[in-house]
Amino acid sequence: MCACRDLELAIDLGSQPWCNHFLKPADAGSEPFYPLRVVWCTRCKAAQLDFTVKKEILFGDHTYLSGITETLNNHFAKIAQEIDLRYMGTRTSKSVLDIGSNDGTQLKYYKALGYRTLGIESSKSTAAIANANGIETMEAFFNAEVARSLNRKFDVINASGVFFHLEELHSVTDGIRECLEDDGVFVVQFLYMKQIVENLAFDQIYHEHLLYYNLQTIQPLLAQHGLAMFDCYLSPIHGGSIVGLITHAGKRPVSDRLEVMLVDETAAGSNDIATYRRFARAIVQKKEQSLEYLTGQRDQDKRVYGFGAPVKGNTLLNYFGIGPDLIEYLVEKNPLRKGLVSPGMHIPVVLEDEITPPDVYYVLAWNFKDEILRNNRDLIETGVSFYFPVETTFHASSRHWSDRLPRTQSHPGLETERSRGDRRGLKAMQPPESRESAFFS
Ligand SMILES: [Zn+2]
Numbered sequence: 001m002c003a004c005r006d007l008e009l010a011i012d013l014g015s016q017p018w019c020n021h022f023l024k025p026a027d028a029g030s031e032p033f034y035p036l037r038v039v040w041c042t043r044c045k046a047a048q049l050d051f052t053v054k055k056e057i058l059f060g061d062h063t064y065l066s067g068i069t070e071t072l073n074n075h076f077a078k079i080a081q082e083i084d085l086r087y088m089g090t091r092t093s094k095s096v097l098d099i100g101s102n103d104g105t106q107l108k109y110y111k112a113l114g115y116r117t118l119g120i121e122s123s124k125s126t127a128a129i130a131n132a133n134g135i136e137t138m139e140a141f142f143n144a145e146v147a148r149s150l151n152r153k154f155d156v157i158n159a160s161g162v163f164f165h166l167e168e169l170h171s172v173t174d175g176i177r178e179c180l181e182d183d184g185v186f187v188v189q190f191l192y193m194k195q196i197v198e199n200l201a202f203d204q205i206y207h208e209h210l211l212y213y214n215l216q217t218i219q220p221l222l223a224q225h226g227l228a229m230f231d232c233y234l235s236p237i238h239g240g241s242i243v244g245l246i247t248h249a250g251k252r253p254v255s256d257r258l259e260v261m262l263v264d265e266t267a268a269g270s271n272d273i274a275t276y277r278r279f280a281r282a283i284v285q286k287k288e289q290s291l292e293y294l295t296g297q298r299d300q301d302k303r304v305y306g307f308g309a310p311v312k313g314n315t316l317l318n319y320f321g322i323g324p325d326l327i328e329y330l331v332e333k334n335p336l337r338k339g340l341v342s343p344g345m346h347i348p349v350v351l352e353d354e355i356t357p358p359d360v361y362y363v364l365a366w367n368f369k370d371e372i373l374r375n376n377r378d379l380i381e382t383g384v385s386f387y388f389p390v391e392t393t394f395h396a397s398s399r400h401w402s403d404r405l406p407r408t409q410s411h412p413g414l415e416t417e418r419s420r421g422d423r424r425g426l427k428a429m430q431p432p433e434s435r436e437s438a439f440f441s
Contacts (some may be wrong), residue, residue: 001171001211001221004043007050010276010285011038011205017051017343019206019314024339028346034207036315038276044220045271047193047212047352049205055141055167058208059122073105075237076160079187080109087185092156097154097179099142099172100162102126106136110156111135118154120146141436143168147175155181159242160189168387175224177248186227186246189220194270195240200390202283202319204239215242215258216265222246239367270284287320289400290389294326294362301360306330307372307386309337309349313364316389318344329356360385 013036021031035051070420085280088094091300096110101119103126111117121127121135130137140146156313176186196204207214215232222228230252232244269275297304306313309330316322318392323345328340357379363372367386373386380386 001046002044007039008043010040021343022340045219053207076106096156099159104130144172144175147178157186164190203315305358305359307361307363
């Protein structure tokens with residue numbers, strides 16, 4: 001982030017395969033492993049991985065589509081409306097660039113509002129889908145060079161769920177400044193590390209997520225490139241994402257609610273190494289609890305299956321060292337992973353309708369506890385247990401957050417965001433992993 005080399009190890013999740021690398025059983029064992037470690041910068045306090053898996057491996061041929069999930073569609077529609085209403089309303093000719101534009105879902109909503117649109121997408125097949133749907137999309141990894149080759153400026157630049165993935169972080173950020181109109185707005189969405197830590201959502205740490213931003217740590221990065229965040233809010237997408245609004249440095253005053261959140265980070269020690277160390281210790285505790293529980297079940301000849309096969313679940317399975325001897329199958333609704341085994345631990349994936357329920361479901365989407373219990377009352381009544389490897393404070397924490405924002409400064413969308421957040425869990429299991437991965441792709 002700041003080119004400082006004085007980095008301290010904060011969280012070590014060992015050697016792990018790429019968590020999206022589900023394999024055919026015959027290929028099991030051929031997947032490469034890479035270090036998965038979060039380090040903390042002694043100078044800028046940023047949390048980041050210290051090993052980069054090449055972007056071409058992670059994003060060159062991904063198959064996720066943003067447009068297939070209703071939650072993301074609604075979210076993207078709302079973002080476009082808000083940005084247009086708040087910042088672009090009076091302009092006669094409006095343009096938007098979407099970095100990591102996926103299947104063009106976000107741009108579709110801007111186009112409907114009269115914008116000239118351009119998407120940049122690294123996956124060939126995904127870019128082709130967008131183009132076929134009439135959303136002009138260039139197949140490339142956006143960076144400063146691509147930005148210069150475009151030779152034009154945009155009123156709005158969007159980057160959803162890509163800004164914490166960036167191998168070419170500085171080049172991309174330079175490219176954004178280059179392409180952003182003087183009074184333009186760069187809309188960035190990223191997982192909020194403060195929430196990850198407070199929710200103990202350590203399975204959000206995987207190789208695709210190179211950077212773990214807090215507001216206090218992203219500002220210095222932006223400043224290096226002549227940009228500044230002037231407003232933001234917390235959205236419940238993926239258990240706590242920041243929607244940040246950025247423009248050229250010195251162009252707009254910092255909003256009250258951003259100030260509040262910055263102060264809150266200091267109060268919570270969100271950027272202190274001690275906080276990350278506590279987080280790391282809590283993960284070790286959860287690992288010990290899970291292993292004790294699962295070996296106990298095995299010793300009693302209980303059948304334990306994994307509930308879901310989300311991408312992030314592989315961080316947990318690999319770090320906890322849970323293989324088919326402890327969890328026989330991962331039970332999915334998504335047919336795309338049928339017949340494959342999970343990367344690293346090689347647990348077979350089966351579809352829900354192929355199996356009879358086990359004695360215990362070990363829930364990999366543990367952050368949706370309430371909803372999962374509610375949606376599976378029938379199974380629970382027949383005696384199936386649901387084990388949650390980690391207890392999360394997601395609901396309490398996010399409400400707490402929103403409630404603390406001064407009412408008058410509240411974003412128009414905040415109430416909707418909150419109620420959607422409450423509902424999203426209900427949809428989360430239908431199927432969970434398609435929602436998760438779609439946004440990260
Ligand atoms: Zn640094």
